[in-house]
Amino acid sequence: MAETEYHVDSNHLGVRIAVLITMLGGFIGGIVGIPALLRLLGIASGLNILLVVGGAFGLAFGLSWLVEVVLRKVWPSGRSLGVKTDQIILREKDGENVTLAWNAIDMWSWCFAVDDRRQWVPRGWYCCALRLTEGGQAISPYSFFKPSDAQALPGWEAFQELISEKFAKRPGNEHLAAMVTDQTHLRAAEDERWQQGVEMKADDFVALLDEVQKRTGWPDKAV
Numbered sequence: 001m002a003e004t005e006y007h008v009d010s011n012h013l014g015v016r017i018a019v020l021i022t023m024l025g026g027f028i029g030g031i032v033g034i035p036a037l038l039r040l041l042g043i044a045s046g047l048n049i050l051l052v053v054g055g056a057f058g059l060a061f062g063l064s065w066l067v068e069v070v071l072r073k074v075w076p077s078g079r080s081l082g083v084k085t086d087q088i089i090l091r092e093k094d095g096e097n098v099t100l101a102w103n104a105i106d107m108w109s110w111c112f113a114v115d116d117r118r119q120w121v122p123r124g125w126y127c128c129a130l131r132l133t134e135g136g137q138a139i140s141p142y143s144f145f146k147p148s149d150a151q152a153l154p155g156w157e158a159f160q161e162l163i164s165e166k167f168a169k170r171p172g173n174e175h176l177a178a179m180v181t182d183q184t185h186l187r188a189a190e191d192e193r194w195q196q197g198v199e200m201k202a203d204d205f206v207a208l209l210d211e212v213q214k215r216t217g218w219p220d221k222a223v
Contacts, residue, residue, distance in 0.1 A: 003084045004211075006204045008141075009077035011068075018075075023064040030056025081141065081198055083211050088132065090139045090198060100134040102215035107132050109219070110186045111150065112162040126150040128159055128205070129197065130212070131189045140189065140197040143205035154209040158219030162186055 034055045038048060078093025088105075090098040111128045114121050121127075121144045128150055129142035150156065163180050165187075200208065212218050 003082050004207075006081045006083070006200060006208070007076050008079050008081050008198045008200050008204075010072040010201065011199065019064045019068045022067045023060045026060035026063040027056045030059040034059075079198065081139070081200070081208075083208065085215075088139060088211075098137050098139055100132055100137060100139060104134045105132050105216055106134070107212070107216065107218060108186060108189055109155065109159045110162050110183075110190065111159040112164075112190075113147075114144070115164075122146070128153060129190070129193050130208075131192070132212075138192065140193040141200050141205060141208055142193055142197050143200045143202050145202055149202070153206065154213055155219040160186060162190060 034052045080091045082089040108131045111126050114125050125144050132139045
């Protein structure tokens, strides 16, 4: 039976640690190496300290960006998502599988705007997520999109925007209280996504949404 396999979690913990170490090493290397380079070039002025610090930061961020780009392509997380005609399968790196049958899946879909700057996700982009369940098993794929791309997603109308409890408690937002209560199940799903979710590349997530529509009738049958 034909299967499409998606490698997921490209920004896994190992990559993040390597990027952090590279950033620290680049900064220290800049602090040590740039003064020597300035002396070699015969540059001496009262601005040297600014050149050294600025150069060290530039070197640190440049190297870490390069390392992140390379490692996300060549260092797999060990997890993958397989899509078949009748099943979707999450393969964990410990060898355990979560297998759901398309004809028995229930699903939720939600989104929210990222309100804090992450290294790999600009503030204001949308996190779009699904929770696919069958019995006691669940798979939570998600990805990040700039707003215009999110609104062009297949089934975008079925993605319920998650309302922040903190935002709803601000003066003037009392009308959101009932909506926050109605979203209790989605808030629990979001907590689960944060802990165990499957981060996909944007193009792969779009392809998955196409498969979901084809196999389940979503969003017409959205829960």
